[in-house]
Amino acid sequence: MNRTLLGFIKxxxxxxxxxxxxxxxxxxxxxxxxxxxxxxxxxxxKNIRLAAAFSAGDTVxxxxxxxxxxxxxxxxxxxxGELAEHPFEMIRADKADAVLVPPPGGFTRAxxxxxxxxxxxxxxxxxxxxxxxxxxxxxxxxxxxxxxxGLAPPPPPIRFDVRVLFNPSLDTSxxxxxxxxxxxxxxxxxxxxxxAIVREKEMGTLEMLISAPxxxxxxxxxxxxxxxxxxxxxxxxxxxxxxxxFRVPMRGSLAVMVLATFVFVxxxxxxxxxxxxxxxxQQQASMGGFLFMFPAIMFSGLIFPIQNMPASVRWxxxxxxxxxxxxxxxxxxxxxxxxxxxAWHMGVLLVLGLACGAVSFRRFHTTLS
Amino acid sequence: MSGAPVSISVRGVRKTFGKKxxxxxxxxxxxxxxxRMHGIIGPEGSGKTTLLRxxxxxxxxxxxxxxxxxxxxxxxxxxxxxxxxxMPQTQSLYADLSIDEHLEFFRDLxxxxxxxxxxxxxxxxxxxxxxxxSGRPAGKLSGGMYKKLxxxxxxxxxxxxxxxxxxxxxxxxxxxxxxxxxxxxxxxQKILIxxxxxxxxxxxxxxxxxxxxxxxxxxxxxxxxxxxxxxxRSFDELxxxxxxxxxx
Numbered sequence: 001m002n003r004t005l006l007g008f009i010k011x012x013x014x015x016x017x018x019x020x021x022x023x024x025x026x027x028x029x030x031x032x033x034x035x036x037x038x039x040x041x042x043x044x045x046k047n048i049r050l051a052a053a054f055s056a057g058d059t060v061x062x063x064x065x066x067x068x069x070x071x072x073x074x075x076x077x078x079x080x081g082e083l084a085e086h087p088f089e090m091i092r093a094d095k096a097d098a099v100l101v102p103p104p105g106g107f108t109r110a111x112x113x114x115x116x117x118x119x120x121x122x123x124x125x126x127x128x129x130x131x132x133x134x135x136x137x138x139x140x141x142x143x144x145x146x147x148x149x150g151l152a153p154p155p156p157p158i159r160f161d162v163r164v165l166f167n168p169s170l171d172t173s174x175x176x177x178x179x180x181x182x183x184x185x186x187x188x189x190x191x192x193x194x195x196a197i198v199r200e201k202e203m204g205t206l207e208m209l210i211s212a213p214x215x216x217x218x219x220x221x222x223x224x225x226x227x228x229x230x231x232x233x234x235x236x237x238x239x240x241x242x243x244x245x246f247r248v249p250m251r252g253s254l255a256v257m258v259l260a261t262f263v264f265v266x267x268x269x270x271x272x273x274x275x276x277x278x279x280x281x282q283q284q285a286s287m288g289g290f291l292f293m294f295p296a297i298m299f300s301g302l303i304f305p306i307q308n309m310p311a312s313v314r315w316x317x318x319x320x321x322x323x324x325x326x327x328x329x330x331x332x333x334x335x336x337x338x339x340x341x342x343a344w345h346m347g348v349l350l351v352l353g354l355a356c357g358a359v360s361f362r363r364f365h366t367t368l369s
Numbered sequence: 370m371s372g373a374p375v376s377i378s379v380r381g382v383r384k385t386f387g388k389k390x391x392x393x394x395x396x397x398x399x400x401x402x403x404x405r406m407h408g409i410i411g412p413e414g415s416g417k418t419t420l421l422r423x424x425x426x427x428x429x430x431x432x433x434x435x436x437x438x439x440x441x442x443x444x445x446x447x448x449x450x451x452x453x454x455x456m457p458q459t460q461s462l463y464a465d466l467s468i469d470e471h472l473e474f475f476r477d478l479x480x481x482x483x484x485x486x487x488x489x490x491x492x493x494x495x496x497x498x499x500x501x502x503s504g505r506p507a508g509k510l511s512g513g514m515y516k517k518l519x520x521x522x523x524x525x526x527x528x529x530x531x532x533x534x535x536x537x538x539x540x541x542x543x544x545x546x547x548x549x550x551x552x553x554x555x556x557x558q559k560i561l562i563x564x565x566x567x568x569x570x571x572x573x574x575x576x577x578x579x580x581x582x583x584x585x586x587x588x589x590x591x592x593x594x595x596x597x598x599x600x601x602r603s604f605d606e607l608x609x610x611x612x613x614x615x616x617x
Contacts (some may be wrong), residue, residue, distance in 0.1 A: 003477050003480055004477055004478055004480060006477060007473070007474055007476070007477020007478055008474075008477070008478070010473075010474075010477070011463075011466065011470070011473075011474040011477075014466065014470060015463060015465055015466065018465050018466075019465065203461070203463075203464075204457060204459035204461040205461050205462065205463060207427065207457045207459070207461055208455070208457060208461045208462075208522075209478075210427065211425050211426075211427060211453075211455045211457075212475075212478050212479065213450050213451040213479070214478055
C-alpha cells in the first residue's frame with residue numbers, strides 16, 4: 001500500500017482513538033447498548049393485567065384465571081370496590097388490560113348447559129397486545145375446559161401440524177438481536193465516517209490536504225479505510241454478546257459472517273462519505289446522519305415486517321443496506337446461511353456501496369470553488 | 370529543472386463568487402519574481418486570500434491566467450505543485466495531534482524519505498525552538514507556536530514556493546520577529562515567498578509590496594520606492610490616507 005495512504009490511516013486512527021470518551025463510544029457503548037436492547041426489545045407481550053369476574057362456585061373460570069396467571073403472560077389486575085363490579089369501567093380506568101366476563105350464573109354452569117359463551121374484553125389501544133391476549137386466552141381456555149370437564153372444544157375444519165423451524169421456542173430475542181447488531185454496526189461506521197470528513201472541512205484542515213500533492217482517491221480512502229477497520233473491530237464485541245449472553249445460535253461459518261460484515265461496513269462507510277459531501281459542518285453532519293438512520297431502521301424489517309409494507313414503498317427497503325445486512329445476519333446465524341441468499345444480499349450491498357462511492361467521488365471536491 | 374527558482378505571472382485574473390456575482394478580484398495582474406519575498410497588503414475583504422487560493426489552484430478564475438516559470442521556462446502547475454507549500458490563514462492543524470504527529474503525517478503525505486525527514490525535523494525544530502514541545506497537542510500550543518508548527522508542516526518538503534496567508538496574525542511581537550527571521554533564512558535558499566499581512570510594519574520587510582483594494586492592485590513595487598512615490602513616510606500613513614480618500 002502506498003505510504004501516503006498508510007500515513008493517513010495512521011493519523012486518522014490516532015485521532016479517533018486518542019480521546020478516551022471516543023474510545024468509550026466506539027468500543028464500550030455497542031456492548032452496553034447491545035445488552036440493554038437485547039433485554040428490553042421484545043415483541044412478546046407480557047405482564048398483561050387480567051381480571052375475571054367469577055363467583056365462588058365458578059370453578060372452571062377460576063382455573064382459567066389461575067392458569068392464565070401461571071402462564072407468565074398475565075398478572076392479576078388490581079381493582080377494588082365498585083370498580084371491580086364493572087368490567088368495562090376497569091378497562092376504561094386503566095386498571096386492567098383484559099377482563100373475562102362469564103355468562104349470567106357463571107361459566108361452569110353454562111358449560112354444563114352446553115352453552116359455552118365467555119366474554120373477553122380487551123383494551124385494543126395497543127393492537128399488537130390485544131391480538132396476543134386473544135391468542136393466549138383462547139388457548140388457555142380450551143386447555144382448562146378440557147382438563148376440568150373433559151369437553152373438547154369444537155374441532156376446527158382443518159388441523160395444522162405446525163413445526164417451528166430454526167427457533168423452536170419462538171424466542172423473540174433470537175429474532176431481534178440481529179436487528180440490534182445491525183443498528184449498532186451502522187451507527188459506528190456511518191456516523192463516524194461522516195463526522196470525520198465534515199470535521200476536516202469545518203476546521204479548515206481540508207484546505208491544507210487538498211493543497212498538498214495528494215490525489216483525491218488518497219484523501220477519500222485515507223479518510224474511510226480507518227472507519228472500515230474500526231467497524232470490523234466491533235463485530236467480535238457485539239457478536240460475543242449475541243452468542244454468549246442472548247444465546248443466539250451461530251449456525252453459519254464465522255468466515256462468511258466476517259465477509260458479510262465487511263461488505264456491509266464498506267457500504268455504510270461509503271454512504272457516510274456520500275452524506276458528508278452534502279454537509280458543511282458537524283451539526284449538519286449529525287442531522288444528515290439522523291435523517292438517514294430513521295428511515296433506514298424503519299425500512300430494515302427490524303421493527304415492521306417488510307412483507308407488510310405496500311409495494312409502492314417496499315423498494316425503499318430494497319435500497320436500505322440495513323435490510324440486507326439484517327437478512328444476512330438472520331440467515332447466517334439462525335439458518336446456517338444459504339449460499340444463494342447470501343450471494344444475493346451481499347451483491348445488492350456491493351452495488352449500493354459502489355454506487356454511493358462513485359457519487360461521493362464525483363462530489364468530493366479538490367478545489368474550494 | 371526541478372529545484373530551480375520559480376516565478377509566477379498573473380494576468381488579468383477576475384474571480385466572482387455566488388449567484389449575486391460578488392467580484393473578489395477585478396482583473397488582477399502581478400509579477401512575482403523568483404527568490405524574493407512578496408508582501409500582499411490591503412484592507413480586510415480586499416481579495417488577498419482569494420488571490421492566494423487562485424495561485425494554488427484551489428479556486429478557478431473566471432477570467433485571466435496564472436503562468437508559472439521555473440528557471441525562466443514555463444512550467445505546468447501540476448508539475449510544480451509538489452514544490453509549492455501553503456499555510457492557510459484559518460487554523461488548519463489537528464488540535465488533537467502533537468507536533469511530532471503532525472510532522473509524521475505530513476512526512477507520509479509528501480512521501481519524504483526517512484533519512485531526509487530525520488534531518489529536516491531536527492533542523493526545523495531547532496530553528497523554530499519547538500523541540501521541547503514536540504509531544505504537545507496543537508490545540509494546546511500558544512498562538513505563535515501554532516503558527517510556527519503550521520510553517521514547519523509547510524516547510525517539511527523543502528518547497529521552492531512558500532505561500533503564507535497572514536502568518537503572523539494573533540502572534541506576539543517576539544514570536545513575530547522570530548517568524549520573520551525564519552522567513553529571511555529561507556530567502557537565502559532562493560525560495561519565492563508570498564505572504565499576506567495585516568501588520569503594515571511587516572510590509573516594509575518585504576522585497577516587494579503589492580497593495581490590493583477591493584480586488585484591484587493599486588500599487589506595486591519595492592516598499593521604499595512605493596512610499597516615496599506616494600509621498601508617505603510609512604505604510605500606516607499611506608493606508609490611512611487612502612482609507613480617508615475612499616470615504617470621502
